Amino acid sequence: MSEHDRTGPDIDLAAEEIRDRQGRRITEEYAERAAEEALQIARPGRPSLGTPGRHSPRVSFRIPEQTRRRAEQRAAEEGRSVSELAREALERYLHDTG
Incomplete structure (x- = not known):
């Protein structure tokens, strides 16, 4: 199992001081912003045309x-x-x- 496949215990960011690689303190706001940015990278493209969060089928023709x-x-x-x-x-x- 790689380091990215493991999940550690929950962390109380208000009580514990955790820092990123640049030495910035990770707060709840920081974590939420980072998660949103990661989702934008992981799910590029247009939003679904139907039910939100569901894939819109693609039709292709010449x-x-x-x-x-x-x-x-x-x-x-x-x-x-x-x-x-x-x-x-x-x-x-x-x-x-x-």
């Missing part, structure tokens, strides 16, 4: 170059992403076709 250029141009004009346009178009198609 299109002609001209269609891609037109989609990028329209998305830029509307201040949106090509993915947003594609999701909206697919949802509209599925709604209209029952």
Whole structure:
């Protein structure tokens, strides 16, 4: 078992003085901030489109170059992403076709 796989006993940061590698005291606020930064690194990318904390499935397909250029141009004009346009178009198609 590596050093990173082990968990030690809980520490009362208000009562115990623990310091980081730069000698700064670790407080509850410091620990919360560090945990949030670690989560941002560990879970990069866009937030889920459905239930928070759940993975949004990815759909991939090929299109002609001209269609891609037109989609990028329209998305830029509307201040949106090509993915947003594609999701909206697919949802509209599925709604209209029952």
